[in-house]
Amino acid sequence: MPKPKVLVTRAWPEAVEARLKANYDVTLNPEDVIHSASDLRAAAGEYDAILPTVTDRLGADVIQPGGRLRFIGNCGVGYSHIDVAAAKAAGIVVSNTPDVLSDCTADIAMTLLLMVARRAGEGERFLRAGLWEGWRPGQLIGRKVSGATIGIVGFGRIGQAMAARARHGFGMKVLVQNRSPIAPEVLAAYGARQVASLDELLPEVDFLSLHCPGGAANRHLIDARRLALMRPDAFLINTARGEVVDEAALAEALAAGRLAGAGLDVYEEEPKVTAALMGMENAALLPHLGSATRETRDAMGHRAVDNLDAFFAGREPPDRVA
Numbered sequence: 001m002p003k004p005k006v007l008v009t010r011a012w013p014e015a016v017e018a019r020l021k022a023n024y025d026v027t028l029n030p031e032d033v034i035h036s037a038s039d040l041r042a043a044a045g046e047y048d049a050i051l052p053t054v055t056d057r058l059g060a061d062v063i064q065p066g067g068r069l070r071f072i073g074n075c076g077v078g079y080s081h082i083d084v085a086a087a088k089a090a091g092i093v094v095s096n097t098p099d100v101l102s103d104c105t106a107d108i109a110m111t112l113l114l115m116v117a118r119r120a121g122e123g124e125r126f127l128r129a130g131l132w133e134g135w136r137p138g139q140l141i142g143r144k145v146s147g148a149t150i151g152i153v154g155f156g157r158i159g160q161a162m163a164a165r166a167r168h169g170f171g172m173k174v175l176v177q178n179r180s181p182i183a184p185e186v187l188a189a190y191g192a193r194q195v196a197s198l199d200e201l202l203p204e205v206d207f208l209s210l211h212c213p214g215g216a217a218n219r220h221l222i223d224a225r226r227l228a229l230m231r232p233d234a235f236l237i238n239t240a241r242g243e244v245v246d247e248a249a250l251a252e253a254l255a256a257g258r259l260a261g262a263g264l265d266v267y268e269e270e271p272k273v274t275a276a277l278m279g280m281e282n283a284a285l286l287p288h289l290g291s292a293t294r295e296t297r298d299a300m301g302h303r304a305v306d307n308l309d310a311f312f313a314g315r316e317p318p319d320r321v322a
């Protein structure tokens with residue numbers, strides 16, 4: 001039997017690529033060049049499986065019935081870049097890589113929270129520019145994080161990892177908003193309280209941290225109206241997906257002093273970051289680093305391949321999402 005033909009769209013960790021080479025007729029991408037939509041369309045006709053990442057848009061124009069493609073094993077937990085309905089209609093199975101990146105993503109959310117609250121990016125820029133003339137009582141005064149109130153939107157694995165850090169690391173009061181009710185014992189583990197709606201949560205928090213999925217359902221969940229419900233001394237942290245926040249409305253709120261600051265790891269049109277945000281001292285901006293540790297990237301790659309192996313062995317992929 002010929003080995004399944006697999007396309008890996010980006011350069012992956014060495015050990016994961018070695019595992020793929022041993023078991024599949026695999027095409028790797030050592031130059032790490034982003035595939036165009038037409039490359040991906042052609043690949044759907046030529047490969048049994050594609051292992052994409054967030055940088056590959058697999059829309060209905062790419063995923064079409066009648067091609068050779070049978071499996072999409074996304075390397076990443078978020079999969080709003082894949083048209084799952086089109087995949088289902090074409091009989092293509094889709095999987096993702098949950099769990100393994102929860103800790104590191106929550107670490108980056110907490111990094112951003114601390115950066116904006118304590119003005120760490122600003123302070124570093126100030127020092128490197130040679131402007132520091134020594135300690136003074138009024139210099140770069142930020143906000144105290146310990147004991148403050150955090151609102152967590154989306155209480156899945158990453159939201160809970162953030163709650164653990166906030167509660168047990170910083171003694172924060174944790175409020176949660178989630179589509180479905182969270183079990184009392186889960187909330188109790190973080191001393192958390194679930195509020196009925198996002199609108200109810202917003203005026204209550206010093207920090208709002210987003211951990212919900214992206215995609216059409218949550219596009220601009222945080223828009224101008226909701227930003228106006230937040231306190232002017234509050235901060236917004238987004239490590240979920242760029243589309244969850246109306247970036248233009250956010251920049252306006254920051255510029256007008258209607259929000260104290262924002263920490264962003266994701267953007268509406270990655271890798272484009274708007275000039276308005278770029279120019280803002282009270283925005284901490286990272287280049288989508290949530291899962292970017294050696295340990296987590298290895299684990300994500302292996303988890304994607306576990307799903308691929310299961311699929312071609314005729315088993316149910318453990319992280320099947322469609």
Ligand code: DGY
Pocket residue numbers: 053054075076077078079101290291
């Ligand atoms: C994820 O896993 O969703 C990361 O954002 C990378 O795609």
